[in-house]
Amino acid sequence: MHEVLNNWNRLSLTEDEGARVNLESDADEAVKEYILAARFLTRRVLNVEAIGRTFKPLWKARHGFHIRVVGSHTILFVFEVESDAERVLAMEPWTFDKHLVLLQKFDGSCPVRQMQFSKIKFWIQLHGLPVNKLNWKTAMEIGKTVGSVSHSENRGDMIGGDFLRVRVEIDVSKPVLWSQNFT
Incomplete structure (x- = not known):
């Protein structure tokens, strides 16, 4: 072990090897983008043009969006306006x-x-x-057995x-766990 430490201490970098890169960006240069990362749950090859043609009329983004391919079955939808991205997430x-698309916000970090x-x-x-159980509290309790419940602003939506x-x-x-044992 002592020999390894001695060899490590003798190691040094040349001036070129030790050069540092500054990845900090100036706020003036940064363009504000609102990005949704998407994973397509399919084994088929993705046709990015078809994806754009499909989602453009569905999402009706006021300022549009563009697509960046970043990997196998993963793309980024880049919006200019935050409300467009938020609306897309709210409507998932x-x-x-016929294959599920998983979306999440992406900040680039x-x-x-x-x-x-x-x-x-x-x-x-x-x-x-039963009719007397048709209320928001019942909806919340049963929903918790399936997953994490998203609270609706309007309880009447439930x-x-x-x-x-x-x-x-x-x-x-994970498999969906479902119980029909309600009391």
Whole structure:
């Protein structure tokens, strides 16, 4: 061990090898972008042009968006306006060519390949409940058994005639656990 430490201490870098790169950017040079990273859950090769043609009329982004391919089945949707990106996230889940698309905000602070694409929000309908249990509290309690519940600003969104609906974030890397044992 002592020999290894001695060899390590004798190691040195030349002036060229020791040169540093400054990756800090000036605020003046930075263009504000709002980015959604997307993973397409398919084995097929992605046609980026078809993706753009499909989502452009669906998302109706006021200032548009452009696409950056960053890896196998992973792309970035770059929006100029934050509200456009937020609206796309609020309206998930999205599919392309009958395959699920996992979206999440991306701030550029880490490599895309390190991102975990495993969660997505779904609206779940709950049918067959007694009339006196058709309320937001029941929706929240049952939703918690499936995944993480997203609170709705309007509790009336959860009650729909003879059923309840709740928005739940599900981890798609795990099987969905569902219990019909309600008391």
